[in-house]
Amino acid sequence: MTSAEETDYLVIGAGATAMAFVDTLLSESEATITIVDRRYRAGGHWNDAYTFVGLHQPSAFYGVPSRELGDGVKDETGPNAGFYSLSSGPEVVAYFDAVMRQRFLPSRRVRFLSMCDFVGREGSVAEVVSLTSGEKRSIRARRFVDGTLAQTHIPATHPPKYDVARDVTLIPLNDLPSLKRAYANYTVIGSGKTGIDACLWLLQNDVPPDRIRWIMPQDAWWLDRAFFQPGVEFFDQSIGSNCEQFDCIAEATSIEDLFCRLETGGLLHRLDEAVEPTSYRCAVVSIGEREQLRRIANVVRLGRVRAISGDRLAMEKGTLPSDPDTLYIDCSASAITPPPNVPVFDGDTINLLMLRACQPTFSGAVIGFVEARFIDPAEKNALCDPVPSPERPLDWLTMWGATLRNLGRWAANPEVRAWMAGCRLNPINAFLRGINPSDAEKGQMLQAMREKSARAAQQIPALLASRS
Numbered sequence: 069m070t071s072a073e074e075t076d077y078l079v080i081g082a083g084a085t086a087m088a089f090v091d092t093l094l095s096e097s098e099a100t101i102t103i104v105d106r107r108y109r110a111g112g113h114w115n116d117a118y119t120f121v122g123l124h125q126p127s128a129f130y131g132v133p134s135r136e137l138g139d140g141v142k143d144e145t146g147p148n149a150g151f152y153s154l155s156s157g158p159e160v161v162a163y164f165d166a167v168m169r170q171r172f173l174p175s176r177r178v179r180f181l182s183m184c185d186f187v188g189r190e191g192s193v194a195e196v197v198s199l200t201s202g203e204k205r206s207i208r209a210r211r212f213v214d215g216t217l218a219q220t221h222i223p224a225t226h227p228p229k230y231d232v233a234r235d236v237t238l239i240p241l242n243d244l245p246s247l248k249r250a251y252a253n254y255t256v257i258g259s260g261k262t263g264i265d266a267c268l269w270l271l272q273n274d275v276p277p278d279r280i281r282w283i284m285p286q287d288a289w290w291l292d293r294a295f296f297q298p299g300v301e302f303f304d305q306s307i308g309s310n311c312e313q314f315d316c317i318a319e320a321t322s323i324e325d326l327f328c329r330l331e332t333g334g335l336l337h338r339l340d341e342a343v344e345p346t347s348y349r350c351a352v353v354s355i356g357e358r359e360q361l362r363r364i365a366n367v368v369r370l371g372r373v374r375a376i377s378g379d380r381l382a383m384e385k386g387t388l389p390s391d392p393d394t395l396y397i398d399c400s401a402s403a404i405t406p407p408p409n410v411p412v413f414d415g416d417t418i419n420l421l422m423l424r425a426c427q428p429t430f431s432g433a434v435i436g437f438v439e440a441r442f443i444d445p446a447e448k449n450a451l452c453d454p455v456p457s458p459e460r461p462l463d464w465l466t467m468w469g470a471t472l473r474n475l476g477r478w479a480a481n482p483e484v485r486a487w488m489a490g491c492r493l494n495p496i497n498a499f500l501r502g503i504n505p506s507d508a509e510k511g512q513m514l515q516a517m518r519e520k521s522a523r524a525a526q527q528i529p530a531l532l533a534s535r536s
């Protein structure tokens with residue numbers, strides 16, 4: 069039997085989160101790192117995404133710490149006009165590929181085993197199998213880093229869970245740009261980020277809204293992109309919106325009252341003000357995009373689709389007739405899967421979990437820093453308390469609760485605080501870009517935000533306990 073290859077860290081998955089972890093570990097340690105991925109290129113699920121996918125948050129604080137993403141230019145037209153342009157899927161993939169080729173591999177401390185499956189391990193030796201040659205290799209590692217926990221699902225890689233008759237035309241949204249003819253009706257199945265993207269794409273490509281039917285199993289609360297913009301020009305609204313969110317938490321008398329305050333303040337919004345959302349998935353939607361989506365009047369709220377036949381659409385709560393010349397667009401794959409209930413630092417395994425609400429790459433970078441700089445597992449886990457996955461509206465609050473706990477611990481630790489002050493993935497640094505440090509007015513706003521966040525953190529347990 070051949071002896072095992074050696075590495076300090078074996079990282080399973082070269083998705084965005086793992087890339088941020090490795091980038092930080094490279095900067096903060098002398099470790100050797102082997103990355104294994106089934107895909108041929110870094111970037112994880114972005115490799116399979118539809119061509120018109122884009123980040124829904126500004127690129128100023130997405131990616132890896134050592135390299136900027138995006139062109140720093142604002143959109144002048146379209147529903148994102150006035151805001152920083154959103155990196156497209158192909159840009160995101162090219163970015164991670166460049167990070168791998170221009171930073172990781174030249175460091176000579178990173179090895180990338182692409183097109184390789186991590187099959188399992190016995191003790192400290194992992195088995196990895198090449199998906200092209202079939203070659204098996206044994207790799208001995210000090211630490212195993214699980215970068216697969218997001219289990220990101222997209223329609224192109226996850227077939228629908230409902231029955232589809234043979235005479236029905238159903239495509240994943242990846243195939244929309246390849247359409248060869250017009251259809252009498254377009255039915256979009258799914259209410260998440262991909263469903264939103266499919267509807268916007270159809271509208272932007274001249275499909276009249278009255279020929280679009282949107283199957284909406286769940287309405288969701290959305291975040292407003294206006295409040296995530298980097299730089300001095302948006303400072304008041306980005307920091308101000310944080311202050312207002314903390315005020316809403318501190319002053320709310322019940323969960324219902326909280327969401328009422330958040331909506332009145334424009335901090336959360338939704339497709340239809342008459343329909344109570346039952347979901348929250350961190351989707352970021354601009355008001356311009358929402359106004360486009362509201363042009364679609366035929367929104368069907370009869371639960372999930374069960375079966376599609378030539379002239380019928382069967383859902384959990386009813387059946388509707390369908391024009392036989394309908395193009396069905398599947399957007400039903402759930403992008404977010406709740407991770408298992410495990411700690412980040414678990415013996416010789418490091419689980420890449422979310423540490424700050426809706427910020428997977430920043431979270432990966434924080435875990436990399438803590439791993440490189442701290443030794444005691446209890447102290448490391450105390451600095452890296454996982455934030456729950458977003459599913460229900462209440463998760464907006466539980467995520468803030470866990471995020472504020474982590475922010476408090478990071479601020480109290482001088483080493484972590486100093487690193488965070490320079491980490492480009494830290495959202496606050498994006499908001500502070502271009503700010504003169506001696507600007508007293510901005511300094512007061514930041515101080516007010518800190519005080520308000522402390523008040524909010526105190527109120528969250530009582531608010532959660534008030535649930536009827």
Ligand SMILES: Cc1cc2nc3c(=O)[nH]c(=O)nc-3n(C[C@H](O)[C@H](O)[C@H](O)COP(=O)(O)OP(=O)(O)OC[C@H]3O[C@@H](n4cnc5c(N)ncnc54)[C@H](O)[C@@H]3O)c2cc1C
Pocket residue numbers: 080081082083084085086087104105106107111112113114117121122123124125130184185186187215216217218219220221222261262403426427428429
């Ligand atoms: C359409 C869409 C838009 C999004 N927009 C944003 C956004 O704007 N901002 C944001 O913060 N987030 C966004 N997200 C969330 C997004 O999922 C995360 O930003 C991030 O890309 C998740 O990366 P990951 O590395 O955790 O997981 P993945 O991308 O799923 O990567 C995991 C990798 O592990 C590999 N793998 C799994 N099992 C094995 C195995 N056994 N052996 C070898 N390799 C394995 C897979 O091949 C994959 O490459 C979006 C998601 C979607 C679907």
